[in-house]
Amino acid sequence: MSKDNPPGLDLERLAAHLGRERPDLARGPLTAEVIQGGRSNLTYRVSDGHSTWVLRRPPLGHVLATAHDMGREHRVISALHGTPVPVPETLLLCADEEVLGAPFYVMEHVEGTPYRTAEELSALGPERTRELLFTLTDTLVALHSLDPAAVGLADFGRPEGFLERQLRRWGKQLDASRSRDLPHVDELHAALGASLPESPRPTVVHGDFRLDNVLARADGRITAVLDWEMSTLGDPLTDLGLLVMYSDQRELPDSLISSARSAPGHPSPRELVERYAEVSGRDVSRVNWYTAFAYFKLAVIAEGIHYRYTLGQTVGRGFDRIGALVPALIDHGLTTLQEG
Structure with missing residues (x-):
């Protein structure tokens, strides 16, 4: 250092x-x-x-x-x-x-590895990779099983109208970062608003739940869940939709969605959804809507990063390629919503 x-x-x-x-x-x-x-x-x-x-x-x-x-x-x-x-x-x-x-x-400071790439997961082997992803899913169920009031978070958010507010909020954040034409992004936003699902009982939601936002040991034990900046009380299936999106095998032009999803042994999105449904007992029949919403959110986040990069306000490597990812995220969101 x-x-x-x-x-x-x-x-x-x-x-x-x-x-x-x-x-x-x-x-x-x-x-x-x-x-x-x-x-x-x-x-x-x-x-x-x-x-x-x-x-x-x-x-x-x-x-x-x-x-x-x-x-x-x-x-x-x-x-x-x-x-x-x-x-x-x-x-x-x-x-x-x-x-x-x-x-x-x-x-x-907690010891552990944030597995971001297929190469990093390959060191674990297919069997431990598979178990790690199922443990990640079980950790998400554990979060959604907590009573917010019992941990002092009863007033951590406003669950009523959560999805409607989320759509408005992300739409406003997109407007705050608009610096170029993005075909179909408004179409995706409108289509999501026209097909809102009915939310289950509210829980604490992480807001960006994925493999490289946790630290894990080589034996597959998760030592810490990190990056809680978007956490609140709301619809738990928004977290599941994010996990499914980050596990999607479709090709993307950059690594905001990490290559970990292509590692040998990585469960398919369907397997992760089935694991979540089995352990949590929740109805996951509208998971495609939540996955499409996850694509929209990531597109907005990526566009915000791209905007800061154009202003010279980013720190670190790889920001010059983020902007190229946004159109693909928008297209995947529309396709996923239509499949639902």
């Missing part, structure tokens, strides 16, 4: 703040590095020479409203710690933007 300041992280100001609030986390000079892989909130591995922990803050520059709320992310992780859903322990929340220029929080 480097002693120099990574983009968005002033180590001297951070050390001074920790010295006041959590001196046990700043017992020596701080070093830090950006953890690659995330394309939204910035994540850093930080060390004081004695211990290592993780800091999360919003992206630099253009920020879509409500999409990077550090307080919400800190709250849900704190609430879920100690439940059957594995999450890191939270250590500090700072809402004072004077420290780093934006709110941030600190959590424990």
Whole structure:
């Protein structure tokens, strides 16, 4: 790790703040590095020479409203710690933007691998890859089985009218990032609104549940679910739709949907849906709508990233190729909805 300041992280100001609030986390000079892989909130591995922990803050520059709320992310992780859903322990929340220029929080560093590619999964072999994906599905069922009130999250969202609000919200976020013509994106948005399913009982939803948003050991045990920035109370099948989308075998021109889905042993989307239905007991007959909605959301997210890239406000590698992914996501969303 480097002693120099990574983009968005002033180590001297951070050390001074920790010295006041959590001196046990700043017992020596701080070093830090950006953890690659995330394309939204910035994540850093930080060390004081004695211990290592993780800091999360919003992206630099253009920020879509409500999409990077550090307080919400800190709250849900704190609430879920100690439940059957594995999450890191939270250590500090700072809402004072004077420290780093934006709110941030600190959590424990958890060992594990975020499997992002088929090559990484190939080291596990087909059988353990298959079991890991089924464990991922079971972890999603565990999240959706929690009583929000029992973990202090009864007021974490407004489940009534959840899908309608989600469609409006993502439509507005698309408008906030429009910088070019995107054929059929408004058609997909309208078609989703015209065929809304009836939501089951609301649960805590993750909002971006996929294999590379968890840490796992080589034996297949999941050690932490990460990236809770879009979590809320709502329709649990929105998470299932995302998991199905990320497991779709159709070719895409970039790696926002990682190549992990093509690894030997990776279950098919149908197998994951059947596993979820079996363990949860939920009706999954409208899963195609939720999968099409997942494609629409990812298209909006990717377009927002592309917009920030054109403004020179992204940190990390691979952002120059994100824009090419958006039209394919829109087309897959329309095709999936028509198949449903």
